[in-house]
Amino acid sequence: MTRQGRLAAWAVGLAALVALPFVYRDPYHLHILVLILIWSFAYTSWSMMGRFGLVSLGHGGFMGIGAYVTALLWNHLGWSPWIGIPISMVAAGALALIVGYPCFRFRITGHYFVLVTLALSGIVLQVITATRDYTGGSLGYTPNRASGNKLLALQFDDKTTWYLIALGVWLFGIVVWHWVDRSMSRYALEAISEDEDAAAAAGVDVTAEKLKITLLSALMTALAGAIYCQYQMFITPDTVSGIAVSLQMVFAAIVGGLFVSLGPTFGAVITILLAETLRIGFGTKAVGWDNLVYGVLLVLFIIFLPKGILGSVLDRLKPQRKGPRAHEQEAVQIARPGA
Amino acid sequence: MQAFLDIFDIYLLEAVINGILLGGVLALLALGLNLIFGVIDVTWICYAELVMIGMYAMYFIVQYYGLSYFIAAPFTILLVAILGAALHYLVIAPLLTAPPINQLLATGGVLFVLQSFATVAFGIDFRNLGIRLPVLAFGDMNFSYARLLSFLAALVGMVAVYLFMTRTFTGTAIRAISQDRQIMALMGVDTKRMYLITSALGGALAGLAACLLVLQYDVHPFVGLSFGPITFLICVLGGLGNFIGGFIAAFVFAEIISLGGLFSDLEWGYVLAFAFFIVMMFIRPAGLLARRR
Numbered sequence: 001m002t003r004q005g006r007l008a009a010w011a012v013g014l015a016a017l018v019a020l021p022f023v024y025r026d027p028y029h030l031h032i033l034v035l036i037l038i039w040s041f042a043y044t045s046w047s048m049m050g051r052f053g054l055v056s057l058g059h060g061g062f063m064g065i066g067a068y069v070t071a072l073l074w075n076h077l078g079w080s081p082w083i084g085i086p087i088s089m090v091a092a093g094a095l096a097l098i099v100g101y102p103c104f105r106f107r108i109t110g111h112y113f114v115l116v117t118l119a120l121s122g123i124v125l126q127v128i129t130a131t132r133d134y135t136g137g138s139l140g141y142t143p144n145r146a147s148g149n150k151l152l153a154l155q156f157d158d159k160t161t162w163y164l165i166a167l168g169v170w171l172f173g174i175v176v177w178h179w180v181d182r183s184m185s186r187y188a189l190e191a192i193s194e195d196e197d198a199a200a201a202a203g204v205d206v207t208a209e210k211l212k213i214t215l216l217s218a219l220m221t222a223l224a225g226a227i228y229c230q231y232q233m234f235i236t237p238d239t240v241s242g243i244a245v246s247l248q249m250v251f252a253a254i255v256g257g258l259f260v261s262l263g264p265t266f267g268a269v270i271t272i273l274l275a276e277t278l279r280i281g282f283g284t285k286a287v288g289w290d291n292l293v294y295g296v297l298l299v300l301f302i303i304f305l306p307k308g309i310l311g312s313v314l315d316r317l318k319p320q321r322k323g324p325r326a327h328e329q330e331a332v333q334i335a336r337p338g339a
Numbered sequence: 340m341q342a343f344l345d346i347f348d349i350y351l352l353e354a355v356i357n358g359i360l361l362g363g364v365l366a367l368l369a370l371g372l373n374l375i376f377g378v379i380d381v382t383w384i385c386y387a388e389l390v391m392i393g394m395y396a397m398y399f400i401v402q403y404y405g406l407s408y409f410i411a412a413p414f415t416i417l418l419v420a421i422l423g424a425a426l427h428y429l430v431i432a433p434l435l436t437a438p439p440i441n442q443l444l445a446t447g448g449v450l451f452v453l454q455s456f457a458t459v460a461f462g463i464d465f466r467n468l469g470i471r472l473p474v475l476a477f478g479d480m481n482f483s484y485a486r487l488l489s490f491l492a493a494l495v496g497m498v499a500v501y502l503f504m505t506r507t508f509t510g511t512a513i514r515a516i517s518q519d520r521q522i523m524a525l526m527g528v529d530t531k532r533m534y535l536i537t538s539a540l541g542g543a544l545a546g547l548a549a550c551l552l553v554l555q556y557d558v559h560p561f562v563g564l565s566f567g568p569i570t571f572l573i574c575v576l577g578g579l580g581n582f583i584g585g586f587i588a589a590f591v592f593a594e595i596i597s598l599g600g601l602f603s604d605l606e607w608g609y610v611l612a613f614a615f616f617i618v619m620m621f622i623r624p625a626g627l628l629a630r631r632r
């Protein structure tokens with residue numbers, strides 16, 4: 001597909017998505033779409049790091065901070081989410097830097113990085129549970145209903161508004177993904193994920209590059225948490241924070257495809273539709289079945305299809321991908337004769 | 340004795356001793372995981388879920404079939420050992436050459452499977468064995484008999500593993516593999532078989548831990564999440580694959596949780612332990628006992 005063709009496809013798709021709630025108004029289906037969009041955004045945020053081999057199980061923590069800080073500021077101090085969301089994002093970003101800097105500085109990679117981030121999401125979960133006087137602990141927390149201006153409180157009753165907000169946020173995530181994909185950082189990070197020492201020797205500032213992408217990813221995940229909280233108006237430590245949420249992000253991103261921009265979105269569509277179908281089809285009998293299917297799929301995918309559904313399909317669709325590679329090789333030859 | 344007890348806060352002492360008892364069980368949990376990591380170089384994220392399945396097995400054998408606790412325990416250990424071997428055969432073996440992250444994530448998938456299998460099969464009710472062991476009173480301090488028993492059983496289990504690893508041919512081969520994966524195959528050791536044995540052994544340790552934990556805690560499908568993360572952190576803190584480091588780290592963690600719980604809520608004990616872990620990762624990234632390279 002040519003560049004113009006692709007842009008046109010995006011534009012048509014987007015126009016259809018924007019027009020959808022004005023044509024089709026079934027509240028339940030819109031609700032599912034909003035959830036898909038919000039979670040897609042969260043999964044995309046995770047995959048920004050995940051695609052470079054920085055597998056974090058701490059994103060449940062960032063999401064929890066986004067949701068809880070926004071809600072707590074609103075309920076206790078009466079600060080509008082318009083202020084609360086940036087504050088919560090800054091909080092999550094600060095945490096990401098505090099944990100990320102030493103991690104990257106001291107070369108904590110692979111298993112060790114996964115386990116440090118696991119501890120991080122454990123901490124956030126336990127702090128939320130421990131401060132139950134303020135956060136309601138594991139019983140969950142509800143932001144107060146706004147008495148005055150709905151816009152100021154970022155609380156809307158109709159699904160259409162939320163659909164458009166979620167669509168905007170999701171689109172923002174995709175745009176950021178593409179922005180990173182085109183930047184120099186992407187090449188630096190890919191080099192780092194292949195061989196950290198070689199990348200450092202080639203002049204890549206390993207710590208700084210990793211920190212940048214971690215910060216970006218954490219900020220976006222916190223935003224996803226805050227939006228989720230504003231939409232659902234009810235959060236519990238288990239739905240927005242902790243290890244289960246982190247694993248859920250990893251799972252959806254991998255099933256959809258970690259290395260393509262719409263992969264995490266595709267993962268969200270599959271996982272949420274699967275959960276909803278099972279819930280409607282089997283009712284309360286289906287408790288647990290969705291996760292059972294997820295788990296089996298996750299294992300099968302990692303063994304047989306590590307690029308995910310969308311990634312593998314796209315690979316099949318364009319075998320002529322070799323073309324640009326050869327071209328790049330030539331460019332290298334010209335730049336470095338004899339290499 | 341009384342004078343000694345007067346100097347120390349009695350609750351403090353009680354917390355310290357309870358911490359040591361808790362440390363025994365944590366050390367046992369960490370031992371199985373360390374074994375797997377040291378030999379196969381894989382992290383079983385679903386390790387605590389194997390323990391959970393073992394706890395359910397104990398519950399059903401004792402409550403449903405009415406067998407005694409001590410007959411049920413060997414069955415449970417055997418069952419979880421088979422599960423461990425199956426996990427290796429079905430999930431880890433096809434991924435041995437894949438990036439380590441993929442192995443870790445695949446066992447994350449198994450975590451989902453086991454958890455939701457338990458939810459589907461057993462429901463989300465909390466169940467307990469119905470065995471109430473007496474509480475030991477010592478001075479003004481109270482210790483649960485179950486904890487003491489677990490501590491002792493954990494020690495026995497660890498000594499048994501130590502003897503197995505040092506005194507038998509298989510154990511020696513396992514230790515050799517953990518030192519050099521490639522060469523051992525050339526020395527005529529069947530690596531695949533050793534991996535299976537190690538996985539079964541790791542599973543058996545999880546089963547033993549299950550037998551002990553079921554005495555103290557109610558079992559439900561998500562019980563693994565309450566001690567799973569702590570177990571990983573202990574292994575990492577001790578240095579993945581380092582048995583003695585894991586042993587020491589287990590007691591350090593148990594004391595932090597126990598003492599933190601004394602001064603505030605139990606959750607803050609966990610927060611402290613997690614924070615301690617993160618700080619330690621920066622000071623000694625390769626574990627408590629790592630030699631400086």
